[in-house]
Amino acid sequence: MFRKESVMKNNRILTAHTGHINRMNLKAVKDFFLPILLVNSKNQILYANSAAITFYGYEKSELLKMNINHLNKNANASGITEPTLINLGRRLEYNALHYTKQGLPVEVHVNIFSIEYYGFNMFYFIAPVSMYNTDLGRNDFFKDAFKKMLDLILEITQNRDPYTYSHQKRVANLSYEIGNQLGLSKNEKVGLYLAGILHDVGKLGIPISILLKPGKLDKEEYDIIKTHCEIGAEYLKDFRIPWPIHKYVLQHHERLNGSGYPYGLTGKEIEFESKIIAVSDVAEAMLSNRSYRSALDMDVVLGELSQAKNTLFDAEIVDVCIRIIKDGTFKWEKLLHDEIIEIIS
Numbered sequence: 001m002f003r004k005e006s007v008m009k010n011n012r013i014l015t016a017h018t019g020h021i022n023r024m025n026l027k028a029v030k031d032f033f034l035p036i037l038l039v040n041s042k043n044q045i046l047y048a049n050s051a052a053i054t055f056y057g058y059e060k061s062e063l064l065k066m067n068i069n070h071l072n073k074n075a076n077a078s079g080i081t082e083p084t085l086i087n088l089g090r091r092l093e094y095n096a097l098h099y100t101k102q103g104l105p106v107e108v109h110v111n112i113f114s115i116e117y118y119g120f121n122m123f124y125f126i127a128p129v130s131m132y133n134t135d136l137g138r139n140d141f142f143k144d145a146f147k148k149m150l151d152l153i154l155e156i157t158q159n160r161d162p163y164t165y166s167h168q169k170r171v172a173n174l175s176y177e178i179g180n181q182l183g184l185s186k187n188e189k190v191g192l193y194l195a196g197i198l199h200d201v202g203k204l205g206i207p208i209s210i211l212l213k214p215g216k217l218d219k220e221e222y223d224i225i226k227t228h229c230e231i232g233a234e235y236l237k238d239f240r241i242p243w244p245i246h247k248y249v250l251q252h253h254e255r256l257n258g259s260g261y262p263y264g265l266t267g268k269e270i271e272f273e274s275k276i277i278a279v280s281d282v283a284e285a286m287l288s289n290r291s292y293r294s295a296l297d298m299d300v301v302l303g304e305l306s307q308a309k310n311t312l313f314d315a316e317i318v319d320v321c322i323r324i325i326k327d328g329t330f331k332w333e334k335l336l337h338d339e340i341i342e343i344i345s
């Protein structure tokens, strides 16, 4: 059960809060190997990366004068148009027929992420469907695309909100190690790691003005922050991968006794992977500096976790987490993408 109405309501609030920041850092987008267009809410193209320029065959200056619908020449004749404004925090995916400057039709797979990013409202990631059939082979192409997509999402997060970037990486590593010590299979650990690395991806749909507000949040702002679980799940729910990572992400703020959000699930209703991420999430957050407070002392953190056993968190998971942190040899910063991709293939 996915509460679409509440997300839509919250998205309306989110849209009303949208603010812009000036610093421009598009390096991750610029160098990405697939065509990426950044457009505004009227579908005017505001930015095209070099892969998009090569793919469509237009000069950059030509592309920047165009509307996304100009790439789909049949739009008016067939009645099909590229989707117009989607609400902040939503993701859309579809196949379309686009045309290059030379008039060649090419079937493309379009992914739209609607996020506030340095003044742009939407990202169009465009993957030519023909690339799936190249000599690289389907598996290699997807492996490469998947890894690069993960890197890109992390880089976008880093540019927008360095706290979330570092937090997601460290939570993913800690969750993976907890899963390891609890005897999860290789396959289960991959799903857990992916959910860990993306667990706060929904924060891309939260306005910067709220996300990075230095002072205390008021109730309405905190309610908006809380929607990041549902926004993240919405981003991930159609990804055709073997793990229901959208569920793990959706439930990472649920608590055993029903005091969590968004649904107040209890005990067995919560996915085991979400329970692991919940413990790693809280442990990592308390052990790290934040804009509004310094890192807490390790003994305090471990004491808090211990106290929450069986009420908020699964006792076995907490015990393993405490053991890993106390041991002191755990590597928080390592990115495990390569290992993960190897297991997948």
Ligand SMILES: [Fe+2]
Pocket: 199, 200, 228, 252, 253, 281
């Ligand atoms: Fe979170």
